Amino acid sequence: MNNFISARRGSSPGGLVRYLFGPGSSQEHTDQRIIAADVTLGLAEGTRLDHLVDAEAIYALGRDMDSHRILLGVAPPGGWVWHCAISLPPEESLQGRRLGDEQWADIARTAISRMGFDEAVGRAPCRWIAVHHGRSVGGNDHIHLMVNLVREDGTLASTWNDRRTMSRVCADMERRYGLAAVEGRTGRGMPGYSKAEHQRMRAGQVPERQRIARLVRSCALISADEAEFVRRARRSGLSVRARYSKNSQEVVGYSVALRGQAKDGQDRPEMKDRRVWFGGGRLAADLSLPRLREHWPAPTAESAAKALAQWRREADVAGPKEADERAAYGTAAWGQAVARVDAVTAQLGSSRLQDVALWSSAARHAAALMAGLSDRMEHQGPGPIAATADLLARAAQTPAHPDRRLVRRGGLADLRGVAMVIRHARTSLGMTLLLLAVVALAHAICLWQAAAERPRLAAELDAGLERVRAAYPPPSARELAAHLGSSTAPAPPMGPPGTDPAARARPAVRRDRGGPSQGRGR
Template sequence: MINKIGARGRDVAGLVRYLFGPGRFDEHRDQRVIAADARLEVADGTRLNPDAPADRERVNELARVLDNHRRLMCIEPVGGWVWHCAIALPKKETPGGELKPETLSDEQWAIVARTAVERLGFGEDGPQAPCRWIAVHHGPSAGGNDHIHLLVNLVRTDGRLADPGRDRRTMSRVCAEAEREFGLFVVEGRAGRGLPGLSRAEIERTKRGAGTGPPSRTAGQRPGRIEPDRITLARNVRAAAAAAGSEAEFVRRLKAMAVRVHPRYAADGTGEVVGYAVALPALPAYTNAKGKTIQPKPVWFGGGKLAADLTLPKLRAGWSGGEADEARAEWASEAVPVTAPGRSEAPVADADAWKHAAALIDDIRKQLHDLPADDPRWTIACRGTAAVTSALALAETRPGALAGLADALARSAQDPRRVDGPPSLPERWMRRDFSAAVRLIRQAAQSPDLSADAMVVVVGTVLLAKAITQLHTERQQPHQARVLTQRTTVLAGQVAGLAPWEVRPHGQVPTSRLRDLVTRIEADVDRLVRTELRTEELTEAARNGRGPDAAALQARRKELEKAAAAEQALPAARRAAKLADERVADLDAEVRRLKALSEKRGAGLWLKGISKNEVLEDLALARQERRQARIVRDHAHADVGTLVATASGLYGAAPTPTPWRQGAATDALRRLSSDWTASLAKAVADDVATAAHRALLQNPRTRAEIAALSFGRPGEPRPATTLAEARRRLQAVRAELALRETLPGDVAKAEKTQRAAAQPAAALSSPAPTRSSSRTPPTPDRGRGGRGR
């Protein structure tokens, strides 16, 4: 989505009549209002045709309402008060290379218009009075572009003048948001995208080079390029920068590519190089219609005019350094080196260069596997893949599928995430691998024979591009994903015949079995992921003292505390029981005495000075007290028994029980408390060490079910034992499947026939294993379960 803000105007009515009129070249068709200020009292979707008398009056009335408040207040701002912006959708490229226009519905266009009005401060929600505005949607323009016009009267309803400020930057952001929201074409040159757009002169030169441009009025056969200089230079600079290990080597490599290089020095006169410009060799001279010989001059582009990531400071961030004097001397030198080897390059035979490059690219793909979408290494991967593809494209005699993929990846390399600071160790490794791969490709590409090993490198690059395509999908960038998908499909169709299935990883496995392998490895990954998550949970619990050994130690301490408390209370309980026994004995003696006294005659009682009734009352009272004393004695003895059972029982529950004696639990608690820190630390360490084993919880049946996950065919691997291994296997199988889906139908069919002919008859006739419950991976925390997919 692009926008063009015109100069401030003074004629509201004239612009309104133009918007609803036929246009300068009858390009206005189906003019209709898609959104407007509420004060205009015009409904969305209203169609007005000035050629019709009734509509002509409505258009004039609409123009008067848009401007009558300004005229009533007699305000005429210097410089104009009519703000006009056209917003259009460029054409997009189809898989067949045809350009078709993108479109939005009136409702979607209305969202864009209202968002722009609010962001620019013209709407009702701002702190100031609103402006009067209208958005008009035309049919396709003369070039076939869907577009709208936004007209705003900058005089607010309270008479003050609106100042849109940085309206171009604001509209650029509004368009960028609309592109992401509606899945539109991402415009080159958009602020933050890092790829400047092509000028009309560049496009015309390219048309002349392709033989499709209009005849010149001053020249019959004016030379041109088959593609814009800017695009070619960007690929050359990107490949040279990635292969170079220092600034001096970068300059040498550019010169070896027949690229003209010019340094830009600091203005302080120190001779420090702060930038550069590059140009292709000048076009050949030609004779114009007047017979005069014209020598075209080279067109120079600074690094920032090629791409935001190709400026000299950005490039320096990716180099290890080098001698500053050597770099200055190389910038100033006019000599053109035949080759540009790096000082740190190891000698590699040309025949092995492609193999080494393929191994590096495969290693990079493994590093990208399961990498989060916000990881800075993705930016390095986008830039590195663009550099690898650019290096491969240099071997083409004419810009083809590799060049197209390189250009699409260059857009992916314009990532707003900052990766130019001090890189981490994995980032340095990835940059090193990309740089080595580009150097090997440039070395191997010097040979005119592009062997099958070279095609393996191209296939690896295609798979890297597919990984970046998936990244764009995760980041909700559908257009970049679509463009990369189209480019990889075209490229795969051109190189599939040179990349035989026999040399590709998993190329010999039939597609049906590959899909079966994906299902099985996914089950392994699912099981291992859940086991890993369970292991992390158990490990964290163990570190916090909630593991089984630590819990047992803490429970043992609590038991010993209870046993020691029982031991401390036992002497008092025994004393209370002894006193209760003595009390019962005394009351027994008193009851016997009173009973004997009650059996005497009246004379005997008279001599003692008491009556028989008094004796009987005392006997009944003594017997009642004895009953109560016996109850107290029984409770006291029960307390003693309970305390003894508590002390001996809890003490005896130790991992190595020993006979209990008085004070044994107290001594054990004292020993444990004195060594508590070390004991707890050992228990926590044991729990952490056994967390992975405890996460499996494998019983015999569970182990049998896990063993059933084996692929069941000779030569096929057993289930992975680690999550990283399972993911690597899954990535390798999926890469082969993705490549087969990328291949054109006829090539894919031919490969399928060749694989079937090469398979043994037994392998072809063996039935595929059924996916029964016995193959279901177990749930780690319960010992068995479903796939969880």
């Protein structure tokens, strides 16, 4: 359950009433009805008002919401209308969870009471209504709470800490009515989508934020340090700019945007003013700059200077290209990449489910690998692999204050080399084999999510993996034999020296360690 409180107070109760009972900005308002209201207004619960046939009653309700304030001659600076929408995610209805008007009315009265807008000892009540609509553009079942903050005695109600209070109300209602807990409330969720993004998703379009997040995640995994990350992000079609601290030139954050490219690959000047910029933390909690830095080696004076030089470049300039990396990765590299991913899957099979840092790190890496495979294999645009990468990114979000020492110690085999293979190795059957290995890794993460009491995400991830398996079935025995016969050339090292576990990877995956991962099957 989510809530959204308008950032600015209004000063026209009548205008908001007309909007709530009107058609809506996208004709999405249907079956508008009052489910609860302040007793002063004398409204019966369930009263339906249609803007086409009940215009006079709607205007009268707007006047009643503000008549006492006008009579008292009170006009608080900054407005006096508080507006909050409370909604259920679309997935709730898909899973058969719905709230009736009586339950919505209970939620509304609870919110009004917790906010202190009702009558109590020493205070006069506020005038308020709760209006239920049909589903929003994004498919959310929801209600609107509208409150005149001027009490009946002319005093002004306080809205101090209203967002935290409403968040606690939503959490309590989730428990009361058996609803799925919103992940973001525990500090590990993904940022919600805007109304415009929901509309694009309903039209079958991929929001820019998803595309950018996949690129950033892939570049972060493939990069050995901060300077390389900035350089690779710009070469991936992103504009990147730094955010500096107020009193120094220290980089404390960043924002990214998609470059509008013409067919020749050059940036179109007319698109620069239309770009939408996203801060790293707005893409996902684990893509903020402080969180990304946790996965790179501690900076030295030299590496910090190189990173600062990259940040200071123009947002669209990546600098001179390095030597071509593709030549180092032939088709034989796919086999070594499979061995590396299998080693990580086997390691997770013998790990404690309580080691959140380890599992979330695995999910983060798996999301980046899936994003890279989507770029190589889904030529018609983002498909089931890309969708699974987004689900794994959600699984990677950790509680707000985990033990970051575990992240630095890690324990996972370095998967940077695997990401390099995905990016540069020549296409062969080994790419499909690597996809299946990453699916097995993702399946282990799916079981961890179920054990971590995130059943909805676990179910979505499981369904996503099924779609990937259906779209990319395992190769036949003949195809596999031909591939193994052709992959005899030596492969390059996988990642930094001393981190390559390929020699011990195969024996590890043949042992059943009794953990959450049981191979590539379900």
